[in-house]
Amino acid sequence: MDWYALRWKIETFHKILKSGCRAEDSQLRTSERVVKLIALYCIVSWRVFWMTMLNRANPRAEVSQVLTPEEQAALGAAVPPKRGHPPHSTLGDYLKALARLGGWLARAGDSPPGNMVIWRGWLRLGDMLLGFKIAETYG
16 A cells, blocks of 8 residues: 555656656667666656655755755846745745746746656756856856
């Protein structure tokens, strides 16, 4: 029963692995390379799933548990708080900002952000951080 109760979490993890990472689209020719790629994708999928579930379980958690100072600064600059709201301070604030980067609309009646908008937001955040590093190096 305990394993069956975890089934939806396992299904969600596989959805991130399949739809987010597009694990099935890889065109690697050797099994060794495929195994290494899937291992990396599993880590990425776990992180997205973990961030989403941690946000739902404890949105007031310390953001430094999940995001680096650079990620926090980039999110704060890219997705400022809505007018009249205090600056981002909790994990929930930052992950909502991350989800907004991924297309979550953050309307009053919307459910908490899901794995796929967190995934898309995290990809965009990674691109921004890369851009910041390039600008620091060559700017």
